Amino acid sequence: MAGKKINPLLKSGLEFGPIVAFFAAYLVLKDKVFTIGGTEYGGFILVTAGFIPLLILSTLVLWRLNGHLSKMQVVTLVLVVVFGGMSVWLNDDRFFKMKPTLIYLLFGGALSFGLLRGKSYLEDLMDAHLPLTKEGWMVLTRRLTGFFFALAVLNEAIWRTQSTEAWVYFKTFGLTAAVFLFFMTQGSLFKKYGLEQGGDQG
Structure with a gap:
């Protein structure tokens, strides 16, 4: 809706x-x-x-x-x-630091489940309205799934090995920049699988 x-x-x-x-x-x-x-x-x-x-x-x-x-x-x-x-x-900052890991694992897992069923949940998950073909959505979903899992691993590595201050900077700027850069690098995909406004997929 x-x-x-x-x-x-x-x-x-x-x-x-x-x-x-x-x-x-x-x-x-x-x-x-x-x-x-x-x-x-x-x-x-x-x-x-x-x-x-x-x-x-x-x-x-x-x-x-x-x-x-x-x-x-x-x-x-x-x-x-x-x-x-x-x-x-519990006066323990570890739980809050684990939160991004779980977010990315949940979204990566949800997208993986859809892929196993031969479907892309990406548009509904992100409320996206990109004019892509079905194949384009599947390709983007596979890429974003791997990206989410990579971010989960990266967050775990940062908070477990670095200082709280380093993690705060990473959470505030690093993760945001990573997501931005991911979509910036998908230009060729949008061009290849994009639909003309008002066009159909078939």
């Missing part, structure tokens, strides 16, 4: 604003320790605690304005609440 049209800048602000706020707050609080209820919490945990309601609020506003949410947005929100909440509740 198509959503209502909203201002692209407002949409981008609602989608990326919480991430930018998380990064900015982390830079301010990363070296601080807070004692709450007799328990010490590092700046990362406090920032995570603030990020969860901020993401919930921005997602609800986006849903209210747009009329719907993509499956990716819903799954991401659920995992942030669950794993972010576990990090705060």
Whole structure:
């Protein structure tokens, strides 16, 4: 179901604003320790605690304005609440750092399941409206599936071997840049399998 049209800048602000706020707050609080209820919490945990309601609020506003949410947005929100909440509740940042790994594994697994059935779930999963042939969707889905699994492995390698600060930079800029570059490099695919506006697939 198509959503209502909203201002692209407002949409981008609602989608990326919480991430930018998380990064900015982390830079301010990363070296601080807070004692709450007799328990010490590092700046990362406090920032995570603030990020969860901020993401919930921005997602609800986006849903209210747009009329719907993509499956990716819903799954991401659920995992942030669950794993972010576990990090705060248990005072352990590892759960929140594992969240991107699970997101990419879930999406990669969903796309793989579709491929095994000879179908592409990509358009529905991403709410994409790219004019591609059936073969084009299958090729793009195979590539994106491998890309998601690669990002899952990369996130695990970064958070397990690097500092929290390095992971925050990687999460904020590295993953975003990787996704952007992936689609930028698919130009030849879009050209080869693209459909003329209003054209058909057969």
